[in-house]
Amino acid sequence: MTYQTINPYTNETVATFPDATIAEVDAAIAAAHSAFLAWRETPFSTRTAVLAKAAELLRAERRRYAELVTLEMGKVIGEAEAEVDLSADILQYYAEHGESLLETITVPVAFAAEGEVEIVSQPLGVLLSVEPWNFPYYQVVRVAGPQLLAGNTILLKHASNVPQAAAMFDDLFERAGLPAGAFKNLYLPHNLTEHVIDDPRVRGVALTGSEEAGAIIAAYAAKAVKKSTLELGGSDAFVVLGDADIDKTVQWAVFGRHWNAGQVCVSAKRLIVVDEVFDEFLEKYRAGVTALKMGDPMDPATTLAPLSSQGAADKLAVQVEKAITGGARAETLGEKVPATGAFYQPTILTGMTSANPSYYEEFFGPVSIIIRVQDEAEAIAVANDSPFGLGGSVFTRDTVNGEKVARKIETGMVYVNHPTMVKADIPFGGVKHSGYGHELTNLGIQEFINKKVIDIVDIDAAF
Structure with missing residues (x-):
């Protein structure tokens, strides 16, 4: 069995689920396409009502949904509840904005254009959503919310270690009133992924995951001439300038690196600190990390969760040894x-240089790379010396200069005096090996839309 619930706090196998057969996959594609033909004609008022109801259900059963996430991938319960809230916020955002995000645009005529030109937004069809385990609800909703509103339908291939969280969405959307077939979770084995993308009724694929997985999925999509979006890894720079408020900056650094046990694409992975405050920062950062409490993720007192699996912890250990x-x-x-569970001892790595084979790797867990630089210019250069470009942050009392530094960092998102954050009304996306395309807000909904040009010409004025 590929899909299993293994509690990372105890390493006990809780449940297993059979892989989808090719017959089940084909039936799901057919049902999704049939649903699309009707859903794309459904009024926006109906679509927004479904999303609003789904948000309402998430909030009403917040604790139950949160406990399932904690069981399957080990997230501390408070963070799991926050993920449920964020997922509900995203659904509510699209429910409230609705048709306004896809309004028809009238194009001013010029250069001897004839007729009345407009651009209309129309859905593409069935989409494959390939999602990771680190945010089992949020990752699904940030694709499903906008694309269901747009009139597309969704097939979900979720991570193999969160099968119950994946199946939850079938139930959630059914109870919210979504037509049968418009959203379907598939326990899709890797060897059938290309089969789904090749089907002519499937018109696009959105992936959040590793760089390796993204390259494979993008190749499948390109071969089939399908649209794809990729949100891949990150090695976010957390730049600390000489005038930063060190006490507050350290608090954000400890949080930014260790929330979700450090298993976040936009986690503050590289702490780049200018020389004049380096020693003070490091001393206080050590104290902040030391104060983290590992234990049962269901216990509100726990502040550092286990990793998602024992395999993830073992992989991180190999990476650290390689860096050493x-x-x-x-x-x-x-x-x-x-003694039990997929925990990893919080670790600080210093003395990392570009000559180290591990320097350009992403460390997915509670491992902090702390880099001393001479000044602001070197901090920017080090921040940009990465194959990734997802998020980042700059800490300084001078926010005007902080904004200037942020503009010079080559990444998709930069925050001044806050680690990279995720909100329902802020776009999300990266550059370089962190992928392409955007999710959330009006940018996310546009990714799988046909922007169709319609030019209406008076036949009597054509010649």
Whole structure:
């Protein structure tokens, strides 16, 4: 069985689910296409009502949904509840904005254009959504919310370790009033993914995941001449300038690196600190990390969760050893990890240089790379010396200069005096090896839309 619920706090297998057969996959595609033909003609008022009801259901059963996430991938319960809230906010955002995000645009005529030209927004059809385990609800909703509103239908291939969270969406959208077939979770094995993308009724694919997975899916889509969007890895720079409020900056740094156990694409992975405040920052950062409490993620007192799986913890350990072999210095902090569960000891890596084979890797877990730089210019250069470009942040008391520095960092999102954040009304997307395309707001809904030009010409004025 590919799809399993394994509690990362105990490493016990809770449930297993069979892979979808090719017959089940084909039936789901046919049902999604049939639903699309009707859903695209459904009034926006009906579509927004479905999304609003789904948001209402999430909020009404917040604790139940949160506990399922904590069970499957180990997220501390408070963070799981926050993810449910964020998912509801995204659905509500699209419910409230509705048709206004897809209004017809009238084009001013020029250059001897004839007739009345307008651009209308029309859905493409069935979409495949390939999503990761680190935010089992949010990742699904940020594609499903806008694309269902647009009139598309969704087939979901979720991560193999969160099968119950994936199946939850079938129930949620059914209870919200979505027509049968318009959203379907598939326990899709890897060997059938290309089969889905090749089907002519499937018109696009959205993936959030690793760089390796993204390259494979993008190749499938390109071969089939289908639209794709990719949100891949990140190695966000957390730049600390000499005039930063160090106490507050350290608090944000500890949070920014360790929320969701550090398993976030936009986590503050590279802490780049100018020389004049480096020693003070490092001393206080050590104390902040040391104070983190590992334990049962269902316990509100726990502030550092286990990783999503024992395999993830083992992979991180190999990465750290590779970094040490390459010349980095490692320092472990905090209480000793629990004897059971997929925990990883919080670690600081210093002395990392571009000569280290691990320098350009993404560390997905509670491992902090802290880099000393001489000044602002070097901080910008180091921030940009990465194959990734997803998020980033700059900490300074001078917000005018902070904005100037932010403009110079080559990434999709930069925040001044806050780690990269995710909100329902802020676009999300990256550059370089972090992928392409946007999600959320009006940018996200436009990704799988046909912007059709219609030119209406008076036949009597044509010659």
